[in-house]
Amino acid sequence: MSATVTFLLDGKAIPFQDGDTVMDAALRAGEYIPHLCHNPEFTPHGSCRVCIVEVNGRHYSACTLPAAENMNVDNSSEAIMAKRRSLLQMLFVEGNHICPACEKSGACQLQAVAYYTRMLSPHFPHFFPRRSIDATHPDIIFYHNRCILCGLCERASRDVDGKNVFTISGRGMNSRVIFNSDSGKLGDSELSISDRAASICPVGAILPKSKGYQVPIGQRLYDTRPISLVGDSNIRRNDKT
Amino acid sequence: MQEPPDSIQQISLTAPPWTDDNESIATQETHPGYALQMHQAESFINELLARADARPASGSLLQYLCLIQRQYSCIPETTVHVLAERLSIPASQVFSVIDFYTFLHRTPRGDFDILFSNNITDRMLGSQALFGRLCQILHVEPGVPRADGRVTVDWTSCTGLCDQGPGMLVNGIAVSSLDEKRINEIAEQVENKTPLKQWPADWFEIKDNIQRRDILLSDQIVNGSAIEALINKGAENLLQAIEQSGLRGRGGAGFPTAKKWRFCRDTKADDYYVVCNADEGEPGTFKDRVLLNSYADNLFEGMTVCAGIIGAKKGYLYLRGEYLYLREALEETLQQRRQSGLLGNNILGQEGFDFDIDIHLGAGAYICGEESALLESLEGKRGIPRKRPPYPVNQGLFGKPTVINNVETFINAAKIAVFGADWLRAAGTEQSAGTKLLSISGDCERPGIYEYPFGTSVSQILADCGAADTQAVQVAGAAGTTLTADAFERSICFEDLATGGSFMVFNQQRELLAMVKNFSDFFRHESCGFCTPCRVGGALINDLVNKVMVGHATQLDLEEMKNIGSLMQQASHCGLGATAPNAVLQTLEKFPDIYTARLANRSFEPAFDIDAALAPSRKITRRDDPGAHIAYEPEQSSKP
Ligand SMILES: Cc1cc2nc3c(=O)[nH]c(=O)nc-3n(C[C@H](O)[C@H](O)[C@H](O)COP(=O)(O)O)c2cc1C
Ligand code: SF4
Numbered sequence: 001m002s003a004t005v006t007f008l009l010d011g012k013a014i015p016f017q018d019g020d021t022v023m024d025a026a027l028r029a030g031e032y033i034p035h036l037c038h039n040p041e042f043t044p045h046g047s048c049r050v051c052i053v054e055v056n057g058r059h060y061s062a063c064t065l066p067a068a069e070n071m072n073v074d075n076s077s078e079a080i081m082a083k084r085r086s087l088l089q090m091l092f093v094e095g096n097h098i099c100p101a102c103e104k105s106g107a108c109q110l111q112a113v114a115y116y117t118r119m120l121s122p123h124f125p126h127f128f129p130r131r132s133i134d135a136t137h138p139d140i141i142f143y144h145n146r147c148i149l150c151g152l153c154e155r156a157s158r159d160v161d162g163k164n165v166f167t168i169s170g171r172g173m174n175s176r177v178i179f180n181s182d183s184g185k186l187g188d189s190e191l192s193i194s195d196r197a198a199s200i201c202p203v204g205a206i207l208p209k210s211k212g213y214q215v216p217i218g219q220r221l222y223d224t225r226p227i228s229l230v231g232d233s234n235i236r237r238n239d240k241t
Numbered sequence: 242m243q244e245p246p247d248s249i250q251q252i253s254l255t256a257p258p259w260t261d262d263n264e265s266i267a268t269q270e271t272h273p274g275y276a277l278q279m280h281q282a283e284s285f286i287n288e289l290l291a292r293a294d295a296r297p298a299s300g301s302l303l304q305y306l307c308l309i310q311r312q313y314s315c316i317p318e319t320t321v322h323v324l325a326e327r328l329s330i331p332a333s334q335v336f337s338v339i340d341f342y343t344f345l346h347r348t349p350r351g352d353f354d355i356l357f358s359n360n361i362t363d364r365m366l367g368s369q370a371l372f373g374r375l376c377q378i379l380h381v382e383p384g385v386p387r388a389d390g391r392v393t394v395d396w397t398s399c400t401g402l403c404d405q406g407p408g409m410l411v412n413g414i415a416v417s418s419l420d421e422k423r424i425n426e427i428a429e430q431v432e433n434k435t436p437l438k439q440w441p442a443d444w445f446e447i448k449d450n451i452q453r454r455d456i457l458l459s460d461q462i463v464n465g466s467a468i469e470a471l472i473n474k475g476a477e478n479l480l481q482a483i484e485q486s487g488l489r490g491r492g493g494a495g496f497p498t499a500k501k502w503r504f505c506r507d508t509k510a511d512d513y514y515v516v517c518n519a520d521e522g523e524p525g526t527f528k529d530r531v532l533l534n535s536y537a538d539n540l541f542e543g544m545t546v547c548a549g550i551i552g553a554k555k556g557y558l559y560l561r562g563e564y565l566y567l568r569e570a571l572e573e574t575l576q577q578r579r580q581s582g583l584l585g586n587n588i589l590g591q592e593g594f595d596f597d598i599d600i601h602l603g604a605g606a607y608i609c610g611e612e613s614a615l616l617e618s619l620e621g622k623r624g625i626p627r628k629r630p631p632y633p634v635n636q637g638l639f640g641k642p643t644v645i646n647n648v649e650t651f652i653n654a655a656k657i658a659v660f661g662a663d664w665l666r667a668a669g670t671e672q673s674a675g676t677k678l679l680s681i682s683g684d685c686e687r688p689g690i691y692e693y694p695f696g697t698s699v700s701q702i703l704a705d706c707g708a709a710d711t712q713a714v715q716v717a718g719a720a721g722t723t724l725t726a727d728a729f730e731r732s733i734c735f736e737d738l739a740t741g742g743s744f745m746v747f748n749q750q751r752e753l754l755a756m757v758k759n760f761s762d763f764f765r766h767e768s769c770g771f772c773t774p775c776r777v778g779g780a781l782i783n784d785l786v787n788k789v790m791v792g793h794a795t796q797l798d799l800e801e802m803k804n805i806g807s808l809m810q811q812a813s814h815c816g817l818g819a820t821a822p823n824a825v826l827q828t829l830e831k832f833p834d835i836y837t838a839r840l841a842n843r844s845f846e847p848a849f850d851i852d853a854a855l856a857p858s859r860k861i862t863r864r865d866d867p868g869a870h871i872a873y874e875p876e877q878s879s880k881p
């Protein structure tokens with residue numbers, strides 16, 4: 001057998017295969033690198049930048065960085081954690097995230113990664129954008145307020161469901177998700193509750209209707225154990241619907 | 242994989258309806274932008290597709306949208322659905338593209354769509370007062386079509402007329418050298434519904450303004466001679482000559498050109514592309530405008546040589562939307578080259594040497610100058626930078642190996658092919674062979690184009706262009722370097738001050754914070770929105786700059802600007818976000834007084850701005866007098 005090639009993640013040797021990113025190899029080895037727009041099911045995106053790591057004084061998103069032998073990756077210094085906190089704070093103030101009033105609270109990756117990085121406040125002034133809700137779909141409700149533009153719904157609908165229901169539109173701070181239907185309403189699109197796109201959202205932007213508070217607060221995914229141990233809420237699980 | 246677009250160049254982009262002499266201008270109730278029927282949309286799009294003689298290809302989406310926008314002064318919803326169906330793409334993709342590009346609109350603009358260039362150099366020449374004056378005499382609100390649908394007046398990012406500003410675009414066509422008299426006359430033409438074609442021709446005259454020539458601009462080559470050199474010497478030898486010449490990219494980053502071409506040539510594929518980056522969006526840059534106007538043959542020659550070396554059959558010139566007025570002449574040049582056997586099949590009689598070039602028009606997005614965003618745009622998508630790897634030389638346009646170079650780079654390559662490596666080597670420095678075109682504007686007596694050997698000092702350049710009493714020079718545009726007087730001995734070259742060519746001069750009387758604010762506004766407006774640090778960080782830092790401007794900022798806010806700026810530099814996905822905070826960070830360091838002089842005398846001030854919060858009330862009560870304000874209010878453009 002040929003010797004396995006490795007790189008160092010916080011000093012620990014991580015084996016990797018040809019074509020792996022740092023994120024791929026770390027997740028396979030059971031190591032956690034905080035992330036939001038990444039999901040192993042889909043091609044890497046690199047937009048949220050929360051998986052920022054430092055290699056040789058330069059910064060990269062771990063989800064798009066090809067693994068290379070003997071590379072020395074800083075994934076958990078206070079400096080890196082501080083950058084991640086700032087990025088998360090930016091996401092919080094950009095939208096309207098009223099966690100106590102959100103059905104996703106406790107199973108939300110944005111919230112869970114914020115806890116993990118010890119983010120204590122939004123720090124930056126809120127933008128308080130005026131954003132709408134689309135409740136036209138019989139089974140699914142869409143809250144633009146909570147969308148962090150991770151692009152997962154777009155990728156899931158296009159690449160798994162073959163439907164192109166979601167598209168990120170616009171530019172800069174005016175970017176937003178739009179729906180592919182004649183009226184532009186979600187209810188007129190081809191989205192079905194069993195679509196991959198309907199369960200991919202890492203935050204509370206895409207939620208099933210009439211399922212409010214089925215899991216009581218206190219028993220939710222991240223209520224007792226951190227995301228670094230539990231993993232993403234939006235990966236395919238056998239034990240969850 | 243999507244199919245590459247076929248040519249749609251037969252469509253004339255220079256004949257919007259308002260230029261037809263007998264065109265009656267629609268009022269809002271009958272405006273096709275609101276009332277276009279399905280059958281009308283269908284027949285117009287059929288006409289577009291038929292005239293284009295093109296296979297429906299989503300790659301041409303942006304081009305079709307530009308044409309629809311020109312026809313209806315917006316993209317009527319009915320056309321979106323017809324187009325989506327014909328191109329077999331989701332309607333939401335069409336909408337997402339419309340919402341991305343500044344020059345495309347879902348609702349109608351005025352019949353005369355007037356956009357003032359918003360670069361700091363235009364402002365220094367008085368554009369704000371002229372903007373205000375035009376709005377006043379036409380009775381329009383900035384960015385809002387007048388009730389009769391006649392006109393809109395708005396701002397747009399730098400239009401590349403900094404040497405003869407203030408500049409504007411009227412229905413996409415550039416007008417230069419604005420002053421009060423011209424503004425009054427423009428208002429008159431608008432009120433009289435005078436078709437653009439009948440406006441005085443001298444308003445549309447854009448001068449080359451070449452002030453200093455060196456080898457690139459003076460040593461002329463005969464059309465076809467570079468292609469002949471390629472045929473005679475062979476691809477490998479010519480590539481080696483370019484290698485030996487030391488040619489590096491002129492778009493700013495300075496990547497060795499021969500290396501890029503070789504990477505592409507060595508990638509196995511069935512198709513290759515050559516793309517020329519003529520997006521020239523960096524504020525203060527206008528040298529490509531001049532090259533496209535007077536050296537287009539050399540450019541196409543350089544692209545053809547590149548095609549011969551890498552094996553490309555197809556090339557694209559990505560022309561920024563602001564340079565629409567150059568398009569017709571460029572098409573003519575291409576046509577002449579086809580007739581002379583310099584483009585098309587069997588170029589110069591060489592069996593199998595087939596290559597042709599299409600012009601693709603941008604639509605107002607600085608990010609599309611970034612090479613991978615440019616490729617996305619060429620594929621009919623929003624201009625979102627791709628992740629790297631893969632690099633364009635391996636997987637570029639439609640996934641095929643692609644060379645992307647700046648206009649000036651291709652022209653250099655063409656001349657090296659004829660004159661040899663030493664021609665370039667004779668000028669410049671060890672690591673920066675040859676010359677660089679600078680676009681000089683701002684506080685100097687002779688703004689314009691200056692060609693200098695690499696290694697020329699800033700002080701020499703300032704002396705030549707007639708700049709006196711200079712406080713600061715901004716090299717390489719809004720994303721570049723702010724130089725204080727003690728750095729004027731530094732020189733233009735890749736070892737020291739790398740630049741795409743923007744060179745803006747500020748004298749001692751200038752308020753430098755106005756420059757910082759202008760650049761920060763620019764980046765907020767131009768961020769593609771893909772990644773968090775640039776999208777949100779750019780907006781936060783822009784709000785803080787405005788807070789300083791109105792005298793509400795404290796020392797704490799300055800620290801905050803540094804933190805956000807450094808995060809943007811480190812964490813952004815592409816060069817735009819990574820360089821966007823440069824002007825803020827550099828002036829904080831080199832010109833701290835421009836900030837501290839305006840600080841509120843407290844350690845903390847809330848971010849909440851009561852005056853800004855009153856804006857909706859002012860709008861409802863139609864008041865804008867001093868009594869309706871609590872402090873200064875920054876002006877804003879109406880699109881993203
Ligand atoms: C935000 C951004 C904008 C850019 N704009 C331009 C441009 O307008 N023109 C250009 O030639 N290069 C521009 N570039 C650089 C291109 O990405 C690319 O490096 C260049 O076109 C390569 O050509 P060259 O090697 O001939 O310089 C830009 C880069 C960034 C990050
Ligand atoms: S709706 Fe959810 S999945 Fe879609 S882009 Fe927004 S945050 Fe991501």
Ligand code: SF4
Pocket residue numbers: 608626767768769770771772773775776813814815816817818819
């Ligand atoms: S840095 Fe800015 S322009 Fe570049 S990808 Fe990120 S948001 Fe887009």
